[in-house]
Amino acid sequence: MGTLEGDLLRALHSVTHHNFLFFFFVSKGNSELPTAVNITWSSINFKTILQWQPEPTTYVYTVEISGINSNWEKVCIHTKETECDVTDKLEKIKDTYTAHIVPEMLSETEKIFANKVFPMPGINSKHVFMCALAKIGRPGIQTYELTDSKLKVLVEDPLTPYRFPNKSFKSIRDIFKNDLEYTLYYWKDQSTGKKEVTSKSNQFEISVDKGKNYCFYVQATILSRKENRKSQESKVNCTHQRDVLDVPIILTVFPKLCTLKMCPTRQIYKLFIELG
Structure with missing residues (x-):
């Protein structure tokens, strides 16, 4: 790699002491930002949304998800929202998952490592057992x-x-x-x-x-x-079943006089009066 990212990665691999110093600095900086509170999971038919407070001002959030049987993964990276759709990361529904809500100040170095996961102390988290969490929607x-x-x-x-x-x-x-x-x-x-x-x-x-x-x-x-x-x-x-009448309706047609199609209503009425 001849890029800045490649140079940084080689430096971090070769200088272990600097590696720890670097991430301790990031952790300390993040711990001074507001901690996410009021973290809630909501799930209907396993479509799962993670929500929290407060809304960010001069910083952003990244959500990290891990199950007992799965590795840490990032989702909603560097978001200014206070909710995140984590459905795709929770498909093993019998697993228990942990979410970290990480407040971050972005620097050029942090942008390079945006897709690397480094869980840090002091970050608020929330645990959930998916099989018990998800509400079932309307059948x-x-x-x-x-x-x-x-x-x-x-x-x-x-x-x-x-x-x-x-x-x-x-x-x-x-x-x-x-x-x-x-x-x-x-x-x-x-x-x-x-x-x-x-x-x-x-x-x-x-x-x-x-x-x-x-x-x-x-x-x-x-x-x-x-x-x-x-x-x-x-x-x-x-259901909309019509009630069945006990007495059937019988219509007698008198071809000599007129047909239903040709007789006006008044004439049909008169016909039945006369026949009665």
Whole structure:
């Protein structure tokens, strides 16, 4: 390397004592900047946002992420924001992760090492177990059908940001497998009496009163969790089956007099009066 970066890297490798002095200086400088506080993780369907305070003025932030089973990585490098989308760094959902929020004053030297990770003492951090953190978003209703005295509902799993090798998105069913359960809440239209039924699959088929309309919604549950067990509720759907009349309507056409297409309404009314 004939560049400034190459010269600096060779110098740091050959002079170990200067190496420690250099990073001690950076650590001391950063420790004098405001420490990030009120650090929070928020995650829905494993799309995870890290937030903190205060807003930077004459400095920037860099976020560092590490799992018990993974190395430190930088994300949102030199940002002036107070939030960072860390989803891509947390795909091993059964791992426990630590985030460092690092305040930094940028110098030319620090810009050169922007992609190197050097965790420093005195920087605020936050730990999280992803499998327990992520809230489950709203499930969808893929299809529903009311026939005779049966209501059939097919639930659509919420998708996560993570992908299979073929680039299709993983659903929460792919993540939680048999730990996922759905509950269907249903009631007669214009009634307050709510019933519920659970299923380990995405399909429901329940017996209902013939000729009545029903409203319903679904909600997912992660059975092994103590917190964040329930998902958001799906939208409420209602069937629109028309009531069947017991007395059939019979229309008799008298070709001699007129047809429905040609008779004015007044003439049809007069016709039925005369025939009656």
